[in-house]
Amino acid sequence: xxxxxxxxxxxxxxxxxxxxxxxxxxxxxxxxxxxxxxxxxxxxxxxxxxxxxxxxxxxxxxxxxxxxxxxxxxxxxxxxxxxxxxxxxxxxxxxxxxxxxxxxxxxxxxxxxxxxxxxxxxxxxxxxxxxxxxxxxxxxxxxxxxxxxxxxxxxxxxxxxxxxxxxxxxxxxxxxxxxxxxxxxxxxxxxxxxxxxxxxxxxxxxxxxxxxxxxxxxxxxxxxxxxxxxxxxxxxxxxxxxxxxxxxxxxxxxxxxxxxxxxxxxxxxxxxxxxxxxxxxxxxxxxxxxxxxxxxxxxxxxxxxxxxxxxxxxxxxxxxxxxxxxxxxxxxxxxxxxxxxxxxxxxxxxxxxxxxxxxxxxxxxxxxxxxxxxxxxxxxxxxxxxxxxxxxxxxxxxxxxxxxxxxxxx
Amino acid sequence: xxxxxxxxxxxxxxxxxxxxxxxxxxxxxxxxxxxxxxxxxxxxxxxxxxxxxxxxxxxxxxxxxxxxxxxxxxxxxxxxxxxxxxxxxxxxxxxxxxxxxxxxxxxxxxxxxxxxxxxxxxxxxxxxxxxxxxxxxxxxxxxxxxxxxxxxxxxxxxxxxxxxxxxxxxxxxxxxxxxxxxxxxxxxxxxxxxxxxxxxxxxxxxxxxxxxxxxxxxxxxxxxxxxxxxxxxxxxxxxxxxxxxxxxxxxxxxxxxxxxxxxxxxxxxxxxxxxxxxxxxxxxxxxxxxxxxxxxxxxxx
Ligand SMILES: Cc1ncc(COP(=O)(O)O)c(C=O)c1O
Numbered sequence: 037x038x039x040x041x042x043x044x045x046x047x048x049x050x051x052x053x054x055x056x057x058x059x060x061x062x063x064x065x066x067x068x069x070x071x072x073x074x075x076x077x078x079x080x081x082x083x084x085x086x087x088x089x090x091x092x093x094x095x096x097x098x099x100x101x102x103x104x105x106x107x108x109x110x111x112x113x114x115x116x117x118x119x120x121x122x123x124x125x126x127x128x129x130x131x132x133x134x135x136x137x138x139x140x141x142x143x144x145x146x147x148x149x150x151x152x153x154x155x156x157x158x159x160x161x162x163x164x165x166x167x168x169x170x171x172x173x174x175x176x177x178x179x180x181x182x183x184x185x186x187x188x189x190x191x192x193x194x195x196x197x198x199x200x201x202x203x204x205x206x207x208x209x210x211x212x213x214x215x216x217x218x219x220x221x222x223x224x225x226x227x228x229x230x231x232x233x234x235x236x237x238x239x240x241x242x243x244x245x246x247x248x249x250x251x252x253x254x255x256x257x258x259x260x261x262x263x264x265x266x267x268x269x270x271x272x273x274x275x276x277x278x279x280x281x282x283x284x285x286x287x288x289x290x291x292x293x294x295x296x297x298x299x300x301x302x303x304x305x306x307x308x309x310x311x312x313x314x315x316x317x318x319x320x321x322x323x324x325x326x327x328x329x330x331x332x333x334x335x336x337x338x339x340x341x342x343x344x345x346x347x348x349x350x351x352x353x354x355x356x357x358x359x360x361x362x363x364x365x366x367x368x369x370x371x372x373x374x375x376x377x378x379x380x381x382x383x384x385x386x387x388x389x390x391x392x393x394x395x396x397x398x399x400x401x402x403x404x405x406x407x408x409x410x411x412x413x414x415x416x417x418x419x420x421x422x423x424x425x426x427x428x429x430x431x432x433x434x435x436x437x438x439x440x441x442x443x444x445x446x
Numbered sequence: 447x448x449x450x451x452x453x454x455x456x457x458x459x460x461x462x463x464x465x466x467x468x469x470x471x472x473x474x475x476x477x478x479x480x481x482x483x484x485x486x487x488x489x490x491x492x493x494x495x496x497x498x499x500x501x502x503x504x505x506x507x508x509x510x511x512x513x514x515x516x517x518x519x520x521x522x523x524x525x526x527x528x529x530x531x532x533x534x535x536x537x538x539x540x541x542x543x544x545x546x547x548x549x550x551x552x553x554x555x556x557x558x559x560x561x562x563x564x565x566x567x568x569x570x571x572x573x574x575x576x577x578x579x580x581x582x583x584x585x586x587x588x589x590x591x592x593x594x595x596x597x598x599x600x601x602x603x604x605x606x607x608x609x610x611x612x613x614x615x616x617x618x619x620x621x622x623x624x625x626x627x628x629x630x631x632x633x634x635x636x637x638x639x640x641x642x643x644x645x646x647x648x649x650x651x652x653x654x655x656x657x658x659x660x661x662x663x664x665x666x667x668x669x670x671x672x673x674x675x676x677x678x679x680x681x682x683x684x685x686x687x688x689x690x691x692x693x694x695x696x697x698x699x700x701x702x703x704x705x706x707x708x709x710x711x712x713x714x715x716x717x718x719x720x721x722x723x724x725x726x727x728x729x730x731x732x733x734x735x736x737x738x739x740x741x742x743x744x745x746x747x
Binding site: 060382383385386389390393394415444445 | 468469472473476501502521522523524525
């Protein structure tokens with residue numbers, strides 16, 4: 037049984053050409069998946085295929101290639117729809133990534149529904165991309181932003197959340213999983229409570245999409261955004277899901293081709309969903325390759341991905357905890373894929389540089405969560421983050437590397 | 447006394463021992479970082495932080511017997527090791543030698559290949575800051591010598607400069623050092639004592655500071671350091687101000703607006719009366735009119 041799993045991992049790992057190389061003379065251990073994951077051969081092939089066989093503009097050409105490209109692109113949309121169990125393709129918008137998805141909702145939802153004095157509820161551990169777009173619209177619309185505090189163990193202060201929620205709250209926008217800490221937030225509870233006050237909920241699923249099976253209908257979430265590049269797909273493509281009742285009412289985000297039905301000099305009738313929010317020639321190749329990434333995840337299987345990652349995470353948590361003076365940041369019971377840590381009297385940057393020299397890629401810094409790091413009064417953490425191809429051997433290399441770096445630095 | 451070139455040669459030789467051994471080189475850098483004495487907490491001020499570094503770097507400098515002393519620290523050991531290399535080379539050298547130093551060791555030990563691009567920018571920022579200090583102290587020393595030549599009895603104290611003073615004052619460091627280090631105090635005096643009379647020289651300093659807030663669009667150096675200001679006259683008792691200035695070229699699109707901007711800026715000072723700004727092209731502006739700091743800023747060195 038154990039053997040079968042490790043065989044499967046070996047096979048999976050072989051599908052990632054980039055992981056077969058040496059860095060600084062050592063076999064690469066890639067533990068920076070929360071920043072971006074590596075891409076399997078099938079995704080790389082999808083990109084090559086598109087440009088070698090049927091590159092053309094979609095939704096308008098009347099020729100063979102255009103037809104081919106349109107079919108593949110819309111096929112990918114259907115795959116994405118199934119990936120998150122959306123009600124319909126028309127609620128699944130292609131974006132360039134999570135950041136664009138959140139900006140789209142902040143601007144379009146904000147301009148349509150927010151009024152002076154309304155409140156927006158965010159979290160103190162949010163990624164900057166889930167803070168700044170809201171700060172911009174809040175300023176434009178004279179709304180107030182409230183922040184749910186983070187407890188010492190890296191979980192949201194849910195008591196505070198319930199206290200902050202009120203009739204003026206119009207939007208609650210939170211990470212499904214924290215990129216800095218790996219905490220899985222209690223999103224069901226948050227969505228249910230928010231809805232009782234009539235607030236719409238946006239989930240930033242950038243870190244959830246690669247790890248969890250997402251079901252927007254079961255969650256009853258209003259908006260959900262994620263990026264292709266963190267789930268084995270290419271950069272520059274992502275998905276924004278929205279409930280029909282919001283998307284039909286919302287103003288378009290950008291104007292241009294693709295998003296219009298009829299243009300006269302007097303005005304424009306907007307195209308139907310999802311094209312209303314997809315102005316201009318999209319990232320066609322990226323969309324198709326995202327479809328291939330979804331295929332890859334489906335083939336490996338969500339259950340397997342979770343089981344494998346959780347096993348390595350548990351192993352890593354245990355192993356890192358045994359390192360003297362190392363403290364894991366983010367000790368939530370419900371966690372996915374992230375080991376964020378600090379070591380007494382050692383700057384995370386120093387650890388990161390030395391690990392890099394040993395062929396181990398991790399991330400150091402504030403992970404785009406400056407407010408959280410400020411609250412904890414630390415300059416940042418070192419973060420190892422997992423994907424399905426990571427193994428216990430990778431953790432062993434990490435631990436060995438940290439021990440070696442510690443000796444050099446102390 | 448080891449010259450800058452000698453010390454660099456030694457570093458390059460030390461590094462050669464670790465040819466092809468990245469970890470060994472890091473060990474060497476880390477050891478340097480550990481050996482570099484920590485900077486006293488009182489000098490870890492915001493003023494002493496070197497901007498542009500990813501990790502926090504403090505640089506403290508003062509002048510002693512015609513040499514510049516550097517003391518530095520960082521919150522990461524590796525960065526501290528890299529600063530230690532610079533400190534070991536440039537500490538206790540004359541300002542002129544520091545200013546003119548060619549830091550060839552960086553390429554010779556291939557230091558940048560070990561640094562991320564951000565870190566490499568940080569290295570540039572550190573070097574620039576050290577050279578700026580050297581520039582500041584060089585002018586102070588010249589000033590002292592001039593003062594002695596002029597047989598002015600009053601001894602001019604060579605004080606410590608903070609990074610901000612140097613950054614903020616450019617040309618005036620070159621031309622009028624003893625006044626510059628006092629200017630903050632003077633502004634405080636203005637706020638607390640109110641109507642205390644100021645000398646024309648003091649007013650001129652304040653006018654200069656105001657003019658330094660004006661920028662020629664697209665050039666990231668203020669117009670004073672660019673050398674656009676030819677003359678500042680203060681006429682007591684009403685402290686009317688006359689400024690003669692130029693722009694970089696006669697067909698410059700800001701030829702009309704820049705003098706007005708200068709006038710309005712100077713008028714913000716309560717202490718001055720009427721302000722008259724004259725635009726001249728005699729002599730025409732030339733690159734050589736820039737302060738040394740401006741040249742450094744614009745990459746002319
Ligand atoms: C939780 C979270 N939200 C949003 C983002 C931003 O994603 P992207 O840069 O792909 O738009 C990231 C990526 O770093 C993330 O981890």
